[in-house]
Amino acid sequence: xxxxxxxxxxxxxxxxxxxxxxxxxxxxxxxxxxxxxxxxxxxxxxxxxxxxxxxxxxxxxxxxxxxxxxxxxxxxxxxxxxxxxxxxxxxxxxxxxxx
Numbered sequence: 001x002x003x004x005x006x007x008x009x010x011x012x013x014x015x016x017x018x019x020x021x022x023x024x025x026x027x028x029x030x031x032x033x034x035x036x037x038x039x040x041x042x043x044x045x046x047x048x049x050x051x052x053x054x055x056x057x058x059x060x061x062x063x064x065x066x067x068x069x070x071x072x073x074x075x076x077x078x079x080x081x082x083x084x085x086x087x088x089x090x091x092x093x094x095x096x097x098x099x
Contacts (some may be wrong), residue, residue, distance in 0.1 A: 034074055037081035045085075049078050 037045060052075050059071045083089075 034077070037077050040081070042085070045078060045082060049075075049082065052078065 037048075040048065052071065056071070056075075059068055063071065
Protein backbone atom coordinates (compact mmCIF):
# COMPACT_ATOMS: atom_id res chain seq x y z
CA UNK A 1 0.00 0.00 0.00
CA UNK A 2 1.41 3.38 -0.92
CA UNK A 3 1.75 6.26 1.49
CA UNK A 4 -0.84 8.36 -0.40
CA UNK A 5 -3.44 5.60 -0.20
CA UNK A 6 -3.04 5.31 3.56
CA UNK A 7 -3.49 9.05 4.17
CA UNK A 8 -6.57 9.51 1.99
CA UNK A 9 -10.06 8.58 3.10
CA UNK A 10 -11.38 5.39 1.56
CA UNK A 11 -14.18 5.61 -1.03
CA UNK A 12 -16.59 4.30 1.59
CA UNK A 13 -15.67 7.20 3.88
CA UNK A 14 -16.29 9.68 1.06
CA UNK A 15 -19.68 8.25 0.11
CA UNK A 16 -22.80 10.30 0.64
CA UNK A 17 -24.65 10.30 3.96
CA UNK A 18 -28.34 9.61 4.56
CA UNK A 19 -30.68 12.45 5.47
CA UNK A 20 -33.18 9.99 6.94
CA UNK A 21 -35.04 9.03 3.79
CA UNK A 22 -32.73 9.83 0.89
CA UNK A 23 -29.04 10.09 0.15
CA UNK A 24 -27.78 13.62 -0.25
CA UNK A 25 -26.95 14.59 -3.82
CA UNK A 26 -23.35 15.69 -4.27
CA UNK A 27 -22.05 18.18 -6.76
CA UNK A 28 -18.66 18.21 -8.44
CA UNK A 29 -17.57 21.55 -9.87
CA UNK A 30 -21.15 22.79 -9.57
CA UNK A 31 -22.66 19.91 -11.56
CA UNK A 32 -24.95 17.23 -10.18
CA UNK A 33 -23.74 13.67 -10.65
CA UNK A 34 -26.60 11.80 -12.28
CA UNK A 35 -30.34 12.35 -12.43
CA UNK A 36 -32.04 12.79 -9.07
CA UNK A 37 -33.41 9.31 -8.28
CA UNK A 38 -36.72 10.85 -7.13
CA UNK A 39 -37.25 12.06 -10.72
CA UNK A 40 -36.81 8.58 -12.25
CA UNK A 41 -39.79 6.44 -13.21
CA UNK A 42 -39.90 3.05 -11.45
CA UNK A 43 -38.63 1.21 -14.56
CA UNK A 44 -35.74 3.65 -14.96
CA UNK A 45 -34.82 3.34 -11.29
CA UNK A 46 -34.68 -0.46 -11.58
CA UNK A 47 -32.68 -0.26 -14.83
CA UNK A 48 -30.14 2.10 -13.23
CA UNK A 49 -29.74 -0.19 -10.20
CA UNK A 50 -29.30 -3.23 -12.46
CA UNK A 51 -26.57 -1.44 -14.38
CA UNK A 52 -24.70 -0.50 -11.21
CA UNK A 53 -24.94 -4.00 -9.77
CA UNK A 54 -23.78 -5.52 -13.06
CA UNK A 55 -20.62 -3.38 -12.99
CA UNK A 56 -19.99 -3.58 -9.24
CA UNK A 57 -17.15 -6.10 -9.08
CA UNK A 58 -15.27 -4.61 -12.01
CA UNK A 59 -15.56 -1.13 -10.49
CA UNK A 60 -14.45 -2.37 -7.07
CA UNK A 61 -11.43 -4.20 -8.48
CA UNK A 62 -10.24 -1.91 -11.23
CA UNK A 63 -11.70 1.62 -11.08
CA UNK A 64 -9.98 4.69 -9.70
CA UNK A 65 -10.83 5.80 -6.18
CA UNK A 66 -12.96 8.64 -7.51
CA UNK A 67 -14.88 6.30 -9.85
CA UNK A 68 -15.46 3.85 -7.00
CA UNK A 69 -16.62 6.65 -4.71
CA UNK A 70 -19.05 7.84 -7.39
CA UNK A 71 -20.28 4.26 -7.89
CA UNK A 72 -20.88 3.84 -4.15
CA UNK A 73 -22.63 7.21 -3.91
CA UNK A 74 -24.89 6.53 -6.85
CA UNK A 75 -25.75 3.03 -5.64
CA UNK A 76 -26.68 4.44 -2.23
CA UNK A 77 -28.85 7.15 -3.80
CA UNK A 78 -30.73 4.73 -6.05
CA UNK A 79 -31.20 2.01 -3.43
CA UNK A 80 -32.39 4.55 -0.85
CA UNK A 81 -34.95 5.85 -3.32
CA UNK A 82 -36.08 2.30 -4.10
CA UNK A 83 -36.56 1.53 -0.40
CA UNK A 84 -38.44 4.80 0.14
CA UNK A 85 -40.83 3.88 -2.67
CA UNK A 86 -41.22 0.26 -1.56
CA UNK A 87 -41.24 0.19 2.26
CA UNK A 88 -43.42 -2.93 2.30
CA UNK A 89 -41.52 -4.74 -0.43
CA UNK A 90 -42.19 -8.44 -0.75
CA UNK A 91 -39.62 -10.62 0.98
CA UNK A 92 -38.95 -13.99 -0.62
CA UNK A 93 -39.46 -16.65 2.10
CA UNK A 94 -36.59 -18.71 0.67
CA UNK A 95 -34.25 -15.81 1.57
CA UNK A 96 -35.13 -16.02 5.29
CA UNK A 97 -32.87 -17.72 7.82
CA UNK A 98 -33.97 -19.63 10.87
CA UNK A 99 -33.71 -17.49 14.01
